[in-house]
Amino acid sequence: xxxxxDLHIAFRSGDSLNPALKGVSLELxxxxxxxxxxxxxxxxxxxxxxxxxxxxxxxxxxxxxxIVFQGQDLLKTPDAELRKVRGGKIAYIFQEPSTSLNPVYSxxxxxxxxxxxxxxxxxxxxxxxxxxxxxxxIVDPAKRLHDYPHQLSGGMQQRVMIAMALSARPDxxxxxxxxxxxxxxxxxxxxxxxxxxxxxxGMAVMLITHNFAIxxxxxxxxxxxxxxxxxxxxxxxQVLRSPKHPYTKAxxxxxxxxxxxxxxxxxxxxxxx
Amino acid sequence: xxxxxxxxxxxxxxxxxxxxxxDPMARASVAVIVLFALLAGITPLLSALGIxxxxxxxxxxxxxxxxxxxxxxxxxxxxxxxxxxSRMLHGASISLTVGLxxxxxxxxxxxxxxxxxxxxxxxxxxxxxxxxxxxxxxxTFFLILTAVALLGxxxxxxxxxxxxxxxxxxxxxxxxEFLTLRETEYVKSARVLGQRAWTIIIRHILPxxxxxxxxxxxxxxxxxxxxxxxxxxxxxxxxxxxxTWGNIIADGKTYLLDAWWLILFxxxxxxxxxxxxxxxxxxxxxxxxxxx
Amino acid sequence: xxxxILRRLGLSLALLFLISIISFFxxxxxxxxxxxxxxxxxxxxxxxxANFRKKFHLDRPLPxxxxxxxxxxxxxxxxxxxxxxxxxxRILERLPATLALNFTSILISLSFGTLLxxxxxxxxxxxxxxxxxxxxxxxIALPSFWISYLLAIVLVKGFHVPILGTHSYGIGxxxxxxxxxxxxxxxxxxxxxxxxxxxxxxxxxLRATMIGTLRxxxxxxxxxxxxxxxxxxxxxxxxxxxxxxxxxIGMLLPALLSGAVIVENIxxxxxxxxxxxxxxxxxxxxxLVALNFVVAAxxxxxxxxxxxxxxxxxxxxxxx
Numbered sequence: 030x031x032x033x034x035d036l037h038i039a040f041r042s043g044d045s046l047n048p049a050l051k052g053v054s055l056e057l058x059x060x061x062x063x064x065x066x067x068x069x070x071x072x073x074x075x076x077x078x079x080x081x082x083x084x085x086x087x088x089x090x091x092x093x094x095x096i097v098f099q100g101q102d103l104l105k106t107p108d109a110e111l112r113k114v115r116g117g118k119i120a121y122i123f124q125e126p127s128t129s130l131n132p133v134y135s136x137x138x139x140x141x142x143x144x145x146x147x148x149x150x151x152x153x154x155x156x157x158x159x160x161x162x163x164x165x166x167i168v169d170p171a172k173r174l175h176d177y178p179h180q181l182s183g184g185m186q187q188r189v190m191i192a193m194a195l196s197a198r199p200d201x202x203x204x205x206x207x208x209x210x211x212x213x214x215x216x217x218x219x220x221x222x223x224x225x226x227x228x229x230x231g232m233a234v235m236l237i238t239h240n241f242a243i244x245x246x247x248x249x250x251x252x253x254x255x256x257x258x259x260x261x262x263x264x265x266x267q268v269l270r271s272p273k274h275p276y277t278k279a280x281x282x283x284x285x286x287x288x289x290x291x292x293x294x295x296x297x298x299x300x301x302x
Numbered sequence: 303x304x305x306x307x308x309x310x311x312x313x314x315x316x317x318x319x320x321x322x323x324x325d326p327m328a329r330a331s332v333a334v335i336v337l338f339a340l341l342a343g344i345t346p347l348l349s350a351l352g353i354x355x356x357x358x359x360x361x362x363x364x365x366x367x368x369x370x371x372x373x374x375x376x377x378x379x380x381x382x383x384x385x386x387x388s389r390m391l392h393g394a395s396i397s398l399t400v401g402l403x404x405x406x407x408x409x410x411x412x413x414x415x416x417x418x419x420x421x422x423x424x425x426x427x428x429x430x431x432x433x434x435x436x437x438x439x440x441x442t443f444f445l446i447l448t449a450v451a452l453l454g455x456x457x458x459x460x461x462x463x464x465x466x467x468x469x470x471x472x473x474x475x476x477x478x479e480f481l482t483l484r485e486t487e488y489v490k491s492a493r494v495l496g497q498r499a500w501t502i503i504i505r506h507i508l509p510x511x512x513x514x515x516x517x518x519x520x521x522x523x524x525x526x527x528x529x530x531x532x533x534x535x536x537x538x539x540x541x542x543x544x545x546t547w548g549n550i551i552a553d554g555k556t557y558l559l560d561a562w563w564l565i566l567f568x569x570x571x572x573x574x575x576x577x578x579x580x581x582x583x584x585x586x587x588x589x590x591x592x593x594x
Numbered sequence: 595x596x597x598x599i600l601r602r603l604g605l606s607l608a609l610l611f612l613i614s615i616i617s618f619f620x621x622x623x624x625x626x627x628x629x630x631x632x633x634x635x636x637x638x639x640x641x642x643x644a645n646f647r648k649k650f651h652l653d654r655p656l657p658x659x660x661x662x663x664x665x666x667x668x669x670x671x672x673x674x675x676x677x678x679x680x681x682x683x684r685i686l687e688r689l690p691a692t693l694a695l696n697f698t699s700i701l702i703s704l705s706f707g708t709l710l711x712x713x714x715x716x717x718x719x720x721x722x723x724x725x726x727x728x729x730x731x732x733x734i735a736l737p738s739f740w741i742s743y744l745l746a747i748v749l750v751k752g753f754h755v756p757i758l759g760t761h762s763y764g765i766g767x768x769x770x771x772x773x774x775x776x777x778x779x780x781x782x783x784x785x786x787x788x789x790x791x792x793x794x795x796x797x798x799x800l801r802a803t804m805i806g807t808l809r810x811x812x813x814x815x816x817x818x819x820x821x822x823x824x825x826x827x828x829x830x831x832x833x834x835x836x837x838x839x840x841x842x843i844g845m846l847l848p849a850l851l852s853g854a855v856i857v858e859n860i861x862x863x864x865x866x867x868x869x870x871x872x873x874x875x876x877x878x879x880x881x882l883v884a885l886n887f888v889v890a891a892x893x894x895x896x897x898x899x900x901x902x903x904x905x906x907x908x909x910x911x912x913x914x
Contacts (some may be wrong), residue, residue: 116820441852569740
């Protein structure tokens with residue numbers, strides 16, 4: 030369904046061009062989940078945003094490669110067509126739910142906007158919105174309809190974002206560090222909810238994270254990124270059991286485990302020399 | 303990688319100057335300002351030395367009144383046969399003088415007020431800022447007009463009044479800067495070391511706030527020029543026979559439909575002078591604020 | 595919300611008090627004032643001088659003078675030197691014309707300023723933005739009397755169109771609608787001249803705020819939803835960049851009332867600006883005190899209204 034081939038992206042700063050992605054290739058099939066793991070600066074968010082050309086174009090320069098989604102190369106698609114894909118076929122949720130929702134519009138109006146844009150056939154929008162809010166686990170959705178984002182807790186805001194993203198029934202959901210900004214207790218709930226929704230809707234998910242620990246049981250395949258390249262790619266269980274690249278080994282080793290008797294926490298550097 | 307020097311190599315002033323020089327708009331406006339300053343400076347000098355140039359601005363030749371621009375009188379003559387170009391050149395010196403001195407006055411008051419409010423805080427700050435808020439409610443020009451009319455229109459009065467009315471913007475800016483700079487490490491250590499308040503203000507904080515203060519100063523000059531022009535136009539500026547850009551237009555308004563040059567040229571001068579200061583000030587602000 | 599209003603009102607009253615003090619002192623304490631004649635003018639008899647001093651309480655200590663003048667202002671005892679009518683009524687009868695002029699001008703400034711500001715922000719850094727900046731500064735540097743006369747020359751010589759006063763003199767109109775249009779036309783010219791600086795200022799403030807807003811996360815979310823760029827700009831970004839528009843009203847007002855002194859003079863428009871100019875010419879002390887006070891009070895009121903408007907627009911302020 031989605032196939033990224035040899036993507037090269039750089040960022041212009043003044044007179045120089047700083048490479049961000051140096052030949053990234055990924056594949057994602059229908060209904061599958063792919064985890065993209067790496068530390069900050071590895072290029073995972075850039076990859077995610079690049080898929081529907083969401084990177085701001087003055088600094089970002091698309092240097093080469095293909096992004097083929099359902100048969101179309103999204104890098105060459107005209108703007109009007111691309112806008113139909115955005116939201117309607119490929120939806121996003123972001124890391125900071127508190128700043129990712131527009132503060133001056135109610136959650137009802139923001140979700141309604143999504144529905145009227147991509148599913149104009151829906152007649153009773155309010156009912157539809159309530160259904161989705163319920164599906165993501167928001168208590169008493171009818172009462173919450175006219176609330177503003179700042180009136181909700183972080184976990185609830187993220188649920189609203191998920192509801193908004195899914196309400197257009199996309200084929201692919203790209204989740205960029207969806208739980209990083211949330212409490213640990215909430216993280217599990219949100220991830221479980223995501224898995225449940227994915228199963229029910231049969232959609233594909235690209236999960237971006239720096240946390241190796243959360244992807245087991247969630248993603249069938251994993252791609253490990255380091256400094257703009259994919260350094261390891263394979264089935265999650267395989268990779269976790271026997272990682273091939275030193276960076277992957279480092280990431281896995283850095284996952285703190287209960288019952289671990291270590292005097293010093295390892296760092297990536299100690300593995301990469 | 304280009305060979306542009308990194309910001310670590312140059313002083314803040316050099317960095318600002320480099321960026322400023324790189325902007326073509328900035329260069330053009332500075333050129334105009336320099337031209338303006340030269341003309342404004344030379345003309346009264348030559349006049350005082352007995353060489354009126356291009357001709358005596360007060361020479362009344364009634365047979366030559368209201369002549370359109372010609373090789374003899376490049377910008378025409380006014381209702382008393384006086385050469386418009388000469389009058390405008392003398393008017394330039396008035397405008398520039400008012401611009402510079404009024405800004406100096408307003409800067410003096412504004413920096414002082416802002417520094418005191420920003421550094422000492424507390425009640426002083428509250429009182430000063432409420433006064434600024436109240437003063438800002440007054441339509442500036444009307445206040446200036448009222449004061450100048452009551453005091454009597456002379457160059458000194460005009461300059462002082464404009465300065466007294468315009469210090470609020472600088473004060474707010476300086477206060478803001480001081481509030482921030484007061485919390486920096488080096489100021490805190492200076493205080494711990496027992497340095498006196500005014501020493502800290504003058505030696506440590508003020509130099510760091512210099513760039514935005516300079517920008518405000520440059521941007522304040524055209525405001526003063528425009529106020530002076532307005533006053534002159536209404537008859538409350540520097541009095542005749544001294545020529546000012548405003549009063550040439552005022553003289554010309556009776557002959558509006560027939561002698562368009564009396565309106566066009568002085569106004570154009572006001573526009574170009576003000577515009578170049580605004581553009582230069584804006585370019586300076588950009589140079590001081592940008593990150594490379 | 596009520597607490598917010600009450601707090602603002604309290605602050606406004608305090609400022610009003612400060613304003614009244616400033617108005618009084620500026621006019622009374624300026625050397626040479628408040629006597630409308632020269633200090634040493636021998637033609638004015640001692641008796642006339644004494645009467646003047648008594649009438650305006652100039653023989654009392656300063657704070658008392660202030661209190662008495664303020665009282666007289668509101669009770670209608672403060673009368674203009676020119677025609678001995680209560681100063682407050684002279685001012686209030688000009689109020690509708692001034693309000694109409696300012697309202698129209700603000701409307702023009704805000705609408706064109708917004709369009710220009712959004713255009714500059716969306717093209718930030720490119721030539722369209724540079725041109726927009728240049729034009730903005732051009733507008734600010736434009737002397738109002740100059741552009742008024744140039745417009746006058748063009749309209750009167752080129753199009754033979756009447757421009758002075760509030761309606762065309764000596765022409766009867768077939769119905770109220772035509773008369774209304776004529777009044778609107780006479781309003782439009784001074785309002786536009788006054789609005790020029792406002793358009794520039796508004797566009798600059800809005801541009802700066804919009805550039806910041808466009809960097810926010812929720813704008814990225816809006817784009818990821820597949821919305822057209824116009825929708826992202828005008829629905830999502832603009833609504834969050836409203837603050838300069840609203841505070842702009844507060845900043846435009848003093849400039850408008852200032853500019854009106856010159857513009858109303860040129861177009862013979864009977865507003866408070868014209869009244870101010872006449873008062874200055876005649877050194878009409880009571881009118882000057884009162885006018886400075888009323889005008890600043892109007893600005894204060896305008897600021898209060900725009901703050902309330904801002905609270906209405908931004909739900910975060912409302913629900914505190």
